[in-house]
Amino acid sequence: MPDIPACPLCAMENTYPDGDNFVCADCGHEWPIVAAAESGQADMPVRDVNGNVLCAGDMVTVIKDLKVKGSSIPLKQGTVIRNIRLVEGDSEHIEGSSDKIRGLVLKTCFLRKA
16 A cells, blocks of 8 residues: 555544545645645645744744854844745754854754744
């Protein structure tokens, strides 16, 4: 039996094939089987901790204190990251810079859209 992908909308794995479409039993989203097979995995939008879609150039805020590898300066809660860049093929990370630290790669689960 071929692998059935998780829902591209809600990321739940309770999906099943129905004719020419996959169907998510949790949210009711349907998407074509052919498109999922061609792309391997549908491009997921980059979302912050609250589910807001992030775009390149947005401004985000850190929601908790984070230790930064290679630096003795932590990112404090409320730190603003301006002009973010999206990581190609990865919906869980963004790139950006704070006022004190340059070249950060941050997980979106610690960020909210400002």
